[in-house]
Amino acid sequence: MGERPCILAIDQGTTSSRAIVFDAGAAVLAVAQTEFPQHYPADGWVEHDPEDIWRSTLEVSRQALQAAEATGARVVAIGVTNQRETTLIWDRQTGRPIHNAIVWQDRRTAADCAALAADGNETMVQARSGLLLDPYFSATKAAWLLDHVSGARMRAETGHLAFGTVDSFLLWRLTGGRVHATDATNASRTNLFNIHTQDWDPDLLRLFRVPAALLPEVKDSADSFGQTDPALFGRPIPVLGLVGDQQGATIGQCCFEPGTIKSTYGTGCFVVVNTGATPVASRHRLLTTIAYRIDGRTDYALEGSIFIAGAAVQWLRDGLGIVRTAAETEALAAGLPDNGGVYMVPAFTGLGAPHWDAAARGSLTGLTRASSRAHLARAALEASCYQTRDLLAAMREDGAVPAALRVDGGMVANGWMVQFLADLLDLPVDRPVVMETTALGAAYLAGRKAGVYGDFAEFTRVWQRDRRFDPAMPAATRTALLAGWQEAVKRTLSGAPG
Numbered sequence: 001m002g003e004r005p006c007i008l009a010i011d012q013g014t015t016s017s018r019a020i021v022f023d024a025g026a027a028v029l030a031v032a033q034t035e036f037p038q039h040y041p042a043d044g045w046v047e048h049d050p051e052d053i054w055r056s057t058l059e060v061s062r063q064a065l066q067a068a069e070a071t072g073a074r075v076v077a078i079g080v081t082n083q084r085e086t087t088l089i090w091d092r093q094t095g096r097p098i099h100n101a102i103v104w105q106d107r108r109t110a111a112d113c114a115a116l117a118a119d120g121n122e123t124m125v126q127a128r129s130g131l132l133l134d135p136y137f138s139a140t141k142a143a144w145l146l147d148h149v150s151g152a153r154m155r156a157e158t159g160h161l162a163f164g165t166v167d168s169f170l171l172w173r174l175t176g177g178r179v180h181a182t183d184a185t186n187a188s189r190t191n192l193f194n195i196h197t198q199d200w201d202p203d204l205l206r207l208f209r210v211p212a213a214l215l216p217e218v219k220d221s222a223d224s225f226g227q228t229d230p231a232l233f234g235r236p237i238p239v240l241g242l243v244g245d246q247q248g249a250t251i252g253q254c255c256f257e258p259g260t261i262k263s264t265y266g267t268g269c270f271v272v273v274n275t276g277a278t279p280v281a282s283r284h285r286l287l288t289t290i291a292y293r294i295d296g297r298t299d300y301a302l303e304g305s306i307f308i309a310g311a312a313v314q315w316l317r318d319g320l321g322i323v324r325t326a327a328e329t330e331a332l333a334a335g336l337p338d339n340g341g342v343y344m345v346p347a348f349t350g351l352g353a354p355h356w357d358a359a360a361r362g363s364l365t366g367l368t369r370a371s372s373r374a375h376l377a378r379a380a381l382e383a384s385c386y387q388t389r390d391l392l393a394a395m396r397e398d399g400a401v402p403a404a405l406r407v408d409g410g411m412v413a414n415g416w417m418v419q420f421l422a423d424l425l426d427l428p429v430d431r432p433v434v435m436e437t438t439a440l441g442a443a444y445l446a447g448r449k450a451g452v453y454g455d456f457a458e459f460t461r462v463w464q465r466d467r468r469f470d471p472a473m474p475a476a477t478r479t480a481l482l483a484g485w486q487e488a489v490k491r492t493l494s495g496a497p498g
């Protein structure tokens with residue numbers, strides 16, 4: 001056909017929907033992005049309107065596709081990557097969701113999780129799903145919907161309703177309601193999927209009271225997920241990749257070898273280390289998760305999830321109004337000789353790994369009359385680094401031996417933060433040229449299935465480093481900073497059973 005084949009990657013994130021078209025050399029041809037509203041109906045609750053998710057996704061996909069094709073390229077396949085765990089249930093007949101999506105950050109099921117843990121279920125849940133009993137994951141959110149939307153449980157049991165994470169919901173809409181499927185990475189974030197047998201687990205379904213009739217088919221991450229409804233893009237386009245966004249970034253950062261590790265700094269921060277064909281059970285409450293499943297082969301990962309990273313910077317901007325832009329925090333932090341003893345523990349929605357304290361709430365400590373907005377900005381940036389350091393310490397004790405950390409996400413535009421991260425970790429930190437690694441991972445999966453990209457080795461040759469940040473901080477400074485952080489965390493923990 002004479003046109004250059006390219007791949008449309010849809011990246012449906014927590015605060016925005018993005019669409020990026022990559023060419024056969026993995027270069028970006030077109031980008032479109034739009035934010036959508038967040039809903040906070042009660043303390044600790046976070047919801048998205050599913051129609052906002054869908055409309056924003058369709059709009060950016062059309063924009064990016066048209067912009068890329070105007071240059072003579074042709075989109076031959078679509079890969080989807082998404083905010084994970086966020087839970088939707090919709091009517092199979094009408095396609096209409098029965099409620100807003102319950103977002104991964106939402107804590108409304110904390111008491112349900114605590115009750116299940118008190119009944120001694122956590123060991124079984126952890127052994128089979130690789131996850132913990134925490135409201136972060138989808139199962140208790142799905143049960144909440146079935147229990148609180150009138151008639152939902154009955155309609156679920158009779159097969160009238162469908163459950164899905166955001167990938168499934170988008171796939172359903174993209175295919176005009178014809179395909180109800182997910183991939184193994186997204187399934188591995190639900191608490192319902194047995195990561196060893198690679199199937200929905202009947203005992204977990206019973207425990208969480210989720211009927212099997214609700215569930216999507218689980219496929220490889222690079223697979224045939226059906227064709228888009230021709231009305232959407234003017235012609236049918238095959239969907240050939242689905243992957244959770246942190247696993248997408250793991251692929252986009254080419255972390256294919258055991259021990260390779262990436263950390264993504266967006267709203268939250270997610271550190272993922274590839275453990276190869278072996279699922280590693282953490283002794284430090286890290287998550288055992290699926291990195292990707294390709295050609296029926298599963299590679300696993302250990303993951304540490306921090307709920308608030310860039311969101312702390314957003315809070316400085318939108319909540320406190322002490323910076324106009326997120327980028328301003330870089331000069332503010334760099335302008336101080338030290339942190340002045342000020343620490344922020346951004347437990348706005350509880351603390352994730354390795355503490356898993358859903359009841360903890362944020363703190364600012366060490367304030368004096370000399371503390372300024374620069375100290376708050378610096379404390380917000382430092383917090384992401386200390387939390388990463390805590391995760392890496394846990395991963396090392398679980399056997400990971402990282403040689404360098406690959407970083408991405410909106411926050412790593414901040415050079416001061418990345419240097420502080422390298423200093424604190426005492427590890428080289430690599431920032432790639434293509435920062436859209438999440439979307440690139442989804443594009444790789446779809447492009448590999450379409451024959452546009454080759455195997456891991458070939459794709460790895462495409463990855464390019466923008467800059468390496470080498471550690472330069474004296475050990476004594478690092479030790480003192482870490483002691484200050486640990487003291488601040490101790491004061492923040494709720495003391496509730498984790």
Ligand SMILES: Nc1ncnc2c1ncn2[C@@H]1O[C@H](COP(=O)(O)OP(=O)(O)O)[C@@H](O)[C@H]1O
Nearest residue numbers: 013015266267310311313314326327410411414
């Ligand atoms: N220069 C910067 N310094 C610090 N934080 C930043 C900077 N630029 C963006 N951020 C933060 O990064 C986040 C956006 O990153 P992004 O990867 O788009 O997030 P997500 O995919 O979770 O929506 C925001 O929370 C924002 O506050």
Ligand SMILES: O=P(O)(O)OC[C@H](O)CO
Nearest residue numbers: 013014083084266267268
């Ligand atoms: O949308 P992001 O980039 O904040 O990622 C959200 C994660 O997938 C939640 O597990």
